[in-house]
Amino acid sequence: MKEYCGVVGIFGHKDAARLAYLALYALQHRGEESAGIVSFDRKKVYTHKGMGLVGNVFSEEGLKKLKGPMAIGHVRYSTTGSSTTKNIQPLLINHKKGFIAVAHNGNLTNSVELQNELEDSGSILQTSMDSELIIHLLVRDQKNNYREKMIPILSRLEGAYAFVFMINDTIYAVRDPYGFRPLSIAKAEDAYVVASETCAFDMIRAKYVRDVEPGEVVMINKDGLTSLGHIPGKRHAFCIFEYIYFARPDSNIFTKSVYLTRKNLGRALAREHPVGADIVMPIPDSGTYAALGYAEESKIPLEMAFVRNHYIGRTFIQPSQFIRDFKVRVKLNPVRDALKDKRIVIIEDSIVRGTTSRSRVRALKEAGAREIHMRVSCPPLISPCFYGIDFPTKKELIASSHKIEEIRQFIGLDSLEYLSIEGMLNSMLLPKEEFCTACFSGDYPTRICKPPSKKALEKSRCMGIK
Numbered sequence: 180m181k182e183y184c185g186v187v188g189i190f191g192h193k194d195a196a197r198l199a200y201l202a203l204y205a206l207q208h209r210g211e212e213s214a215g216i217v218s219f220d221r222k223k224v225y226t227h228k229g230m231g232l233v234g235n236v237f238s239e240e241g242l243k244k245l246k247g248p249m250a251i252g253h254v255r256y257s258t259t260g261s262s263t264t265k266n267i268q269p270l271l272i273n274h275k276k277g278f279i280a281v282a283h284n285g286n287l288t289n290s291v292e293l294q295n296e297l298e299d300s301g302s303i304l305q306t307s308m309d310s311e312l313i314i315h316l317l318v319r320d321q322k323n324n325y326r327e328k329m330i331p332i333l334s335r336l337e338g339a340y341a342f343v344f345m346i347n348d349t350i351y352a353v354r355d356p357y358g359f360r361p362l363s364i365a366k367a368e369d370a371y372v373v374a375s376e377t378c379a380f381d382m383i384r385a386k387y388v389r390d391v392e393p394g395e396v397v398m399i400n401k402d403g404l405t406s407l408g409h410i411p412g413k414r415h416a417f418c419i420f421e422y423i424y425f426a427r428p429d430s431n432i433f434t435k436s437v438y439l440t441r442k443n444l445g446r447a448l449a450r451e452h453p454v455g456a457d458i459v460m461p462i463p464d465s466g467t468y469a470a471l472g473y474a475e476e477s478k479i480p481l482e483m484a485f486v487r488n489h490y491i492g493r494t495f496i497q498p499s500q501f502i503r504d505f506k507v508r509v510k511l512n513p514v515r516d517a518l519k520d521k522r523i524v525i526i527e528d529s530i531v532r533g534t535t536s537r538s539r540v541r542a543l544k545e546a547g548a549r550e551i552h553m554r555v556s557c558p559p560l561i562s563p564c565f566y567g568i569d570f571p572t573k574k575e576l577i578a579s580s581h582k583i584e585e586i587r588q589f590i591g592l593d594s595l596e597y598l599s600i601e602g603m604l605n606s607m608l609l610p611k612e613e614f615c616t617a618c619f620s621g622d623y624p625t626r627i628c629k630p631p632s633k634k635a636l637e638k639s640r641c642m643g644i645k
């Protein structure tokens with residue numbers, strides 16, 4: 180399971196690209212595959228992009244070349260389109276009325292239809308990303324100015340999007356009407372900042388102002404910040420998985436604390452599924468905060484009995500055959516003295532295929548744990564996500580085809596329990612009607628276009644459905 184994307188926009192700061200860089204650094208967890216920044220000094224557009232982590236893509240020299248008081252940036256893990264340099268965002272195009280740069284977080288669910296329509300009417304698409312479609316739609320409408328055409332054109336998109344556009348001397352920040360993906364606004368002195376998560380604001384000492392509302396189109400230019408109105412929508416569907424796994428615990432998303440929500444999930448889990456154990460231990464990092472809540476509620480001591488290696492990066496050296504579970508062991512190593520002869524309850528944030536959990540449990544047994552129980556701080560994942568999270572296909576999600584008892588046996592646990600959908604929703608700090616829970620329930624809040632065949636997907640440039 181991979182993260183998807185993080186976006187940022189800066190308006191009105193002499194060092195806009197540097198601020199964007201630092202904000203992207205804070206958003207690195209949302210996409211490790213590539214990073215890019217586009218800046219504008221009111222005369223010329225500058226761009227720098229590359230494959231890899233933010234710290235590797237940008238050098239001091241590179242940042243100095245990104246001039247101007249406006250910048251937008253993006254970190255990416257590909258949710259649509261292949262992993263190539265031409266798909267690195269922000270996407271930038273020049274045309275007779277100036278330029279458009281766009282950074283997109285999310286996944287359009289009608290991109291195949293839009294792509295067909297655009298190609299049938301003569302558009303030539305340059306990338307394999309659904310994000311490019313919106314640029315074509317905006318440029319094709321020559322009659323209206325951007326202020327007028329934003330809402331009618333964005334209304335044609337279906338699915339999940341948090342966009343930051345830089346169009347000539349204006350930045351636009353937009354969320355889809357369901358509000359699947361987070362996007363917040365802050366001020367750093369006189370400059371405006373928009374970013375996927377508020378942890379980016381802390382990095383640059385920007386003060387949170389408010390969220391871009393679901394469906395809202397916000398315009399930021401020399402006259403300040405103006406709300407252009409809302410794209411009509413039926414309901415909200417904030418991605419609940421942001422709270423469970425993706426967002427950083429030091430962020431507030433959809434206006435509420437990820438940290439507090441994760442602790443609530445752990446508390447609810449302890450109430451629903453108590454177990455006699457000597458220690459509670461998290462799978463770091465994402466299970467840590469739910470484990471804190473579980474330990475507090477159950478009064479069982481918390482131990483950090485898995486130690487994470489923070490320096491793994493990518494290894495190209497194949498481990499020897501006799502080192503089983505290499506990928507798991509290189510990342511998390513159990514502490515024998517904390518585990519020997521103990522009854523432990525592990526707190527996991529989610530189980531996708533079950534194979535990683537199985538390797539971890541094997542490592543804990545080898546370290547001497549007497550009993551191993553697992554509690555999962557969300558319900559079983561049974562359906563793929565069409566809104567920008569790269570879940571495996573339904574077939575690969577172990578809970579879509581196996582009962583909990585079968586998963587317990589596969590992983591090698593003494594007991595396994597998941598938090599209920601009700602327990603998860605009641606742990607949120609917002610009303611439960613506000614959330615998308617489709618990957619747990621199969622109940623999608625939007626129309627899902629018929630998925631193309633595998634062959635068509637391979638050929639298709641715009642993989643609207645994965």
Ligand code: SF4
Nearest residue numbers: 418420564615617618
């Ligand atoms: S399907 Fe799951 S991961 Fe996707 S938007 Fe909905 S809650 Fe989030």
